[in-house]
Amino acid sequence: MQIAAFISSLMMMVGVVTAPVEIKYFGKRLTIIRNFMAFIFSLIVALIIGKVVVGL
Amino acid sequence: MKLMKRYKFFLVTVMLMAIMYLINLDLGRKAVGVSFYSIKEMALIIPPVFILLGLLDIWVPRETMIKYMGEESGLKGILLAFFLGSAAAGPLYAAFPVAAVLMKKGVRFCNIMIFIGAWSTTKIPMLLFEFSALGVKFALTRLLVNIPGIVLIAYILTFIINEEDKVEIYSKAESL
Numbered sequence: 494m495q496i497a498a499f500i501s502s503l504m505m506m507v508g509v510v511t512a513p514v515e516i517k518y519f520g521k522r523l524t525i526i527r528n529f530m531a532f533i534f535s536l537i538v539a540l541i542i543g544k545v546v547v548g549l
Numbered sequence: 550m551k552l553m554k555r556y557k558f559f560l561v562t563v564m565l566m567a568i569m570y571l572i573n574l575d576l577g578r579k580a581v582g583v584s585f586y587s588i589k590e591m592a593l594i595i596p597p598v599f600i601l602l603g604l605l606d607i608w609v610p611r612e613t614m615i616k617y618m619g620e621e622s623g624l625k626g627i628l629l630a631f632f633l634g635s636a637a638a639g640p641l642y643a644a645f646p647v648a649a650v651l652m653k654k655g656v657r658f659c660n661i662m663i664f665i666g667a668w669s670t671t672k673i674p675m676l677l678f679e680f681s682a683l684g685v686k687f688a689l690t691r692l693l694v695n696i697p698g699i700v701l702i703a704y705i706l707t708f709i710i711n712e713e714d715k716v717e718i719y720s721k722a723e724s725l
Contacts, residue, residue, distance in 0.1 A: 498687070505669040506666070508642065511640075511641060517645075518725075519648075522710070523706065526706060527662075530702050530705065530706070531669075531702070534702060538694050538695065541690065542694070546686050546690065
C-alpha cells in the first residue's frame with residue numbers, strides 16, 4: 494500500500510520525461526527545485542497513507 | 550547531426566526498447582503498448598487544451614484575471630487555482646501552456662504553482678477513480694495530506710525563486 498501511494502503521487506507530481514517542456518516554461522532552476530520537492534513530498538505522503546490505511 | 554541531437558532522448562529510448570524486445574518479448578510488447586497509449590493520449594488531449602486556452606486568452610480580460618487571481622486575490626485566488634487545476638483533465642505537460650496563459654493574464658506566481666500542484670494531484674476524475682478503486686480512507690488521506698502540501702510547496706517555491714527569475718519566467722510566458 495505504501496508503495497502504491499508512493500508511486501501514484503510520484504507519477505503525478507514528478508515529471509522527468511516532461512522536464513524539458515517544464516524547463517521551457519519555467520526555467521531550469523524552478524523545474525529542478527519543484528520536482529525535487531515533489532519527490533520528497535511523495536515520500537511523506539506515502540508514509541502517512543501507509544500509517545493511516547494499513548494501521549500503525 | 551542537429552536532428553540527431555534534438556531527438557537524442559527519443560533515439561536512446563527507441564534503442565532501449567529494441568534491446569528490451571530482444572531480451573523479453575512480453576515486456577517489450579507491453580512497453581510498446583504503453584508508448585502508443587501515451588502518444589494517443591497526447592494527440593487527443595493537446596488540441597482541445599489549446600482551443601480552450603485560445604478562448605480563455607480572448608474571452609477573459611486581463612483585469613478580471615488580476616482581480617480574481619492576481620497579487621491581491623488572497624484566499625479567493627488560492628481556491629480558484631485549486632478549482633481550475635482540479636477540474637482539468639489531462640497529463641501534467643498539458644498544464645504548462647495553461648500556466649503560461651495564466652501568467653500572461655497577470656496571475657500571481659504562487660497561484661500558478663498551486664494550479665500546477667492541483668493539476669497533478671487533486672484532479673476530480675482521478676479522485677473518483679481512487680475512491681472506488683483504492684477506498685475512501687486512502688483517497689481522503691491523500692487529499693488531506695496533499696492539499697496543505699501543495700500550498701506549502703507553492704509558498705516555498707515562491708520564496709526560493711528570486712525577483713529576477715520571476716520576471717524572466719513571466720516575460721517568457723508573454724512571448725509564447
